[in-house]
Amino acid sequence: MPSSEYLRYVALGDSQTEGLGDGDDSVGLRGWADRLAEHLADVNPGLQYANLAVRGRSAGQVRAEQLGAALALRPDLATVVAGVNDLLRPRFDAAEVAGHLEEMFASLTAAGAQVVTLTFPDVGKIAPIARPVQSRVFDLNARIRAAAGRHGVTVAETALHAVATDPRLWSADRLHASPLGHERIAAAVAHAIDLPGSNDAWTLPLPPQELPAGRRAVAAELRWAAAFLGPWLGRRLRGRSSGDGRTAKRPLLLPLSAVPDPPAGIGQRQPS
Numbered sequence: 001m002p003s004s005e006y007l008r009y010v011a012l013g014d015s016q017t018e019g020l021g022d023g024d025d026s027v028g029l030r031g032w033a034d035r036l037a038e039h040l041a042d043v044n045p046g047l048q049y050a051n052l053a054v055r056g057r058s059a060g061q062v063r064a065e066q067l068g069a070a071l072a073l074r075p076d077l078a079t080v081v082a083g084v085n086d087l088l089r090p091r092f093d094a095a096e097v098a099g100h101l102e103e104m105f106a107s108l109t110a111a112g113a114q115v116v117t118l119t120f121p122d123v124g125k126i127a128p129i130a131r132p133v134q135s136r137v138f139d140l141n142a143r144i145r146a147a148a149g150r151h152g153v154t155v156a157e158t159a160l161h162a163v164a165t166d167p168r169l170w171s172a173d174r175l176h177a178s179p180l181g182h183e184r185i186a187a188a189v190a191h192a193i194d195l196p197g198s199n200d201a202w203t204l205p206l207p208p209q210e211l212p213a214g215r216r217a218v219a220a221e222l223r224w225a226a227a228f229l230g231p232w233l234g235r236r237l238r239g240r241s242s243g244d245g246r247t248a249k250r251p252l253l254l255p256l257s258a259v260p261d262p263p264a265g266i267g268q269r270q271p272s
Contacts, residue, residue: 006040006114006161008048009252010036011073012066013082014102015055016185018249021176029249032065032177033079035186040077040257043196047222050075051250059100066248067104071111078113080104080153080190081142084120084175087136094136098143105151115151116189126165127174156192158185161203167205 011017011033019031037049050073052066059082070078086097101117108115119141124131141159157163165175169181175242177185187202250260 006044007046007079008073008075009037009040009050009077009079010070010073010113010253011036011049011051011053011079012056012062012070013053013080014062014085015053015176017051017053017079017081017083018055019051019053020055020181021171021173022122022179030104030179030182032182032185032189035182036189037078037256039152039186039190039195039198047256048253048254049250049256050248052248054246055247056085056246057082058089059083059088059097063104067107069251070250071107071112074111075108075113075253077116077193078108078109081118083140087120087123087140089135092133092136097140098147099142101153102147105147105153108149109153111152116156116192117144117148117153118156118185118188121159121164126167126170154192156188158187158188163203163205166206166209168209186211208261 015034016252017031017033019029019034022030022032022034025151029053030086033051033053037047040049041047052069053062054065062080062082080101083097086092102122102129103118105115120137122134123137124134128260137159144154147153163169169178169184171178184202187198190198191200193200235249250258254260
């Protein structure tokens with residue numbers, strides 16, 4: 001289907017698709033899926049958009065909690081991005097995670113939707129302390145490409161471009177894209193579906209930037225681990241998630257200009 005004919009866009013996923021790193025819960029989250037919807041609405045003002053993503057969800061949870069709802073909305077365009085929360089957990093089964101993604105690919109394409117997904121950048125270049133999971137990222141990306149190929153799913157290959165690991169595209173926690181990062185992801189997806197007005201400018205590097213080195217780099221890693229990695233691991237050990245008690249921010253297909261009611265969980269204290 002030509003991109004100018006997309007009328008019903010549904011986004012499935014976790015915190016990245018929900019929009020963490022681009023706004024906050026007090027002013028509202030924007031994120032790459034919202035930004036993509038804005039691009040789509042520029043081409044077709046009749047677009048309706050739903051975002052079912054919830055932070056903290058594994059690929060299996062996205063499939064269990066969001067796929068049925070997405071199918072009921074009968075999208076002609078769907079984005080499916082999940083798996084990072086699985087990558088970072090102690091026990092990781094790439095085949096199982098890819099299987100959940102493939103089931104979503106298969107179900108949505110069988111229902112007539114054009115489906116788009118992403119590959120993930122090398123997390124070891126974003127957070128050096130995460131280098132032990134580099135091989136997991138490469139394995140999952142290969143499986144995503146293979147599953148996408150079997151179902152005619154479009155892949156936005158963010159993993160193949162060095163700019164994807166530029167620190168300026170990531171928020172302070174290094175787990176979620178910054179506003180600029182979300183902007184680049186939206187541009188990557190728009191380009192992948194050949195949206196009118198899109199191009200490959202999202203692949204271009206940013207101006208050079210001096211990065212911490214030596215002791216400064218080590219100190220920066222320690223500060224990041226204390227501020228973000230420690231609390232994240234603490235939640236995992238307690239079997240808790242930042243998404244506990246939360247629901248989708250935009251569960252219904254609505255015109256982009258329509259403001260949905262705040263999702264359940266907004267204003268509640270999140271587990272640390």
